[in-house]
Amino acid sequence: MNNQEPKWYFKDWSLVISFLCIGPFMLPLVWTNPRFNKNIKIIISLVVIVLSYILALVLISSLKSISTYYQLLSNI
Numbered sequence: 001m002n003n004q005e006p007k008w009y010f011k012d013w014s015l016v017i018s019f020l021c022i023g024p025f026m027l028p029l030v031w032t033n034p035r036f037n038k039n040i041k042i043i044i045s046l047v048v049i050v051l052s053y054i055l056a057l058v059l060i061s062s063l064k065s066i067s068t069y070y071q072l073l074s075n076i
Helices: 012-031 038-075
Strands: none
Touching: 012 038
8 A cells, every 4th residue: 555645845735836936847846746647747737838928928018017117207
């Protein structure tokens, strides 16, 4: 019987926190996780990549807005 508790870095909460902190750099933890089969690993990877892309677009848009705002302030 191999009903050991998974390592802390393979637990779901750890994967969520690592995504929030380091984004797509947490994908090696997903691919080395023995609890997930290949289909789940692919789905999680795609979700992480899409979310990271969307967050990058939001960040770029926010930085452009802030830059425009500061340019307007400097012209006053």
